[in-house]
Amino acid sequence: MSENKRTEVDQLGEFGLIERITKDVEINHKSTVKGIGDDAAVIDCGDDYMVVSTDMLLEGIHFDLSFMPLQHLGYKAIAVNVSDIAAMNALPEQVTVSIAITNRFSVEAIDMIYQGIKAACKNYNVDLVGGDTTSSRSGLVISVSVTGRVAKDKIVYRSGAKKGDILCLSGDIGGAYMGLQVLLREKKVYESNPEMQPKLDDYEYIVGRQLRPEARTDVIHDLREIGIVPTSMIDVSDGVASEIMHICKASGVGAAIYEQKLPVDQRTFDACHEFKIPSVTPGLNGGEDYELLFTIDQEDFKKVEKNPNIYFIGYIDEAESGARMVTVGDQIVPISAQGFKHF
Numbered sequence: 001m002s003e004n005k006r007t008e009v010d011q012l013g014e015f016g017l018i019e020r021i022t023k024d025v026e027i028n029h030k031s032t033v034k035g036i037g038d039d040a041a042v043i044d045c046g047d048d049y050m051v052v053s054t055d056m057l058l059e060g061i062h063f064d065l066s067f068m069p070l071q072h073l074g075y076k077a078i079a080v081n082v083s084d085i086a087a088m089n090a091l092p093e094q095v096t097v098s099i100a101i102t103n104r105f106s107v108e109a110i111d112m113i114y115q116g117i118k119a120a121c122k123n124y125n126v127d128l129v130g131g132d133t134t135s136s137r138s139g140l141v142i143s144v145s146v147t148g149r150v151a152k153d154k155i156v157y158r159s160g161a162k163k164g165d166i167l168c169l170s171g172d173i174g175g176a177y178m179g180l181q182v183l184l185r186e187k188k189v190y191e192s193n194p195e196m197q198p199k200l201d202d203y204e205y206i207v208g209r210q211l212r213p214e215a216r217t218d219v220i221h222d223l224r225e226i227g228i229v230p231t232s233m234i235d236v237s238d239g240v241a242s243e244i245m246h247i248c249k250a251s252g253v254g255a256a257i258y259e260q261k262l263p264v265d266q267r268t269f270d271a272c273h274e275f276k277i278p279s280v281t282p283g284l285n286g287g288e289d290y291e292l293l294f295t296i297d298q299e300d301f302k303k304v305e306k307n308p309n310i311y312f313i314g315y316i317d318e319a320e321s322g323a324r325m326v327t328v329g330d331q332i333v334p335i336s337a338q339g340f341k342h343f
C-alpha cells in the first residue's frame with residue numbers, strides 16, 4: 001500500500017521538503033563543523049573555518065529574460081551566493097559556475113552572462129575556479145557554489161541570538177520586490193501593445209535592487225573594523241519575516257520588530273503607494289533584498305549606535321513570545337513567514 005503513496009511537494013513546502021530529505025544525513029568527518037541548516041556549511045580547514053554554499057538561478061523562477069539583462073544575470077548569480085558567505089561573517093574566496101543552456105543562446109549571449117560573472121568576481125574579490133557546461137531543454141540554469149573564509153572565533157550562525165540582543169538590518173528592504181512588480185507590469189503592457197516602450201526611468205532604484213543586487217561584504221569589513229561579532233546572522237533572500245523566523249527557530253528565541261523601524265526607502269514607499277500595497281508587505285514578505293539581518297549583544301550597541309548604515313528594528317526575547325511585530329498603531333501581530341513559495 002505505502003508503495004503507492006504519493007505526497008505532493010506543495011504539502012511540505014520548500015522548508016518541509018528540505019527537512020524531510022536531510023533529516024537522516026550523517027556527518028562522518030571531524031572537519032564538518034556545521035552541515036545543513038545555515039546559510040553555508042562550515043568546514044575546519046586548520047587555522048580558519050572555510051564556509052561553503054550553493055544557490056541556483058532558474059529561468060522563469062528566479063529571472064525572466066524578457067527584462068533581465070544577461071550581464072546583470074551573471075552578476076546576480078554571483079552576488080546571491082556571496083551573500084550567503086557574508087551571512088556567516090565570512091569573506092568569499094572561490095566560486096564555481098555551472099550553466100545549462102538551450103539552443104536559443106548564442107555564444108555572444110553567453111559572453112554577456114560571463115561579463116557579469118567576471119565583474120562580480122572582481123568586485124567581491126573571488127576567483128572563478130571551475131564549473132560545468134551542459135545543454136538544457138527548458139530554460140537557462142545558472143548554479144553557483146562559493147567558498148569563503150573566517151577566523152574560528154568570528155564565525156556567526158543563525159543559532160546564536162539570545163534574549164536582550166538587538167535586531168539589526170544592513171539596509172532598506174522591499175525595493176527588490178517592488179522593482180519586480182514594476183518589471184512585471186511593464187512586461188504586460190509591452191505584451192499587450194509592443195508599440196509601448198517600458199517606462200522604467202522613474203523606478204531606477206527599485207528596478208536596480210531587483211536586477212542587480214549587491215552582497216553586503218562591505219558590512220562584514222565594517223563589523224570587523226568596529227570589533228563587533230554579531231550573535232546571529234542571516235541574509236534576506238526570502239523576506240525579513242521568513243528570515244526572522246529562521247533565527248528564532250535556530251536560536252530557540254522569540255523576537256519583536258517595530259513596523260515603524262523597518263527601513264523602507266522613499267522610492268520603495270512611493271511604488272507601494274502606486275501599487276496599493278501596504279509598504280510593510282514587500283519588506284517582510286518580498287525577499288531578494290540581500291541585506292544582512294543580524295543580532296548584536298546590547299553591550300555592543302554603543303559601537304554602532306551612530307552608524308547611519310545600520311538600522312535597529314527590534315529585539316530578541318524568550319521563545320514563548322514567538323516572532324511578532326509591533327504595528328504603527330501599537331498593535332502586536334504575530335509574524336508569519338510568507339516568503340517566496342517555490343511549491
Ligand SMILES: Nc1ncnc2c1ncn2[C@@H]1O[C@H](COP(=O)(O)OP(=O)(O)O)[C@@H](O)[C@H]1O
Binds near residue numbers: 018
Ligand atoms: N536539496 C538539498 N539537499 C541538502 N541540503 C539542502 C538542500 N536544499 C537546501 N539545503 C540546505 O538547507 C539549508 C536551507 O536552505 P536555503 O533555505 O536554500 O538556504 P539559503 O536561503 O541560505 O540559500 C541550507 O543549509 C542548505 O544548504
Ligand SMILES: Cc1ncc(C[n+]2csc(CCOP(=O)(O)OP(=O)(O)O)c2C)c(N)n1
Binds near residue numbers: 060
Ligand atoms: C521572474 C521572477 N519571478 C519571481 C521572482 C521572485 N523570486 C524568485 S526566487 C525568490 C526567493 C529567493 O529564491 P530562493 O531560490 O528560495 O533563494 P534562497 O533562499 O535559496 O537563497 C523570489 C522572491 C523573481 N525574482 N523573478
Ligand SMILES: [Mg+2]
Binds near residue numbers: 039083084234235237
Ligand atoms: Mg541565505
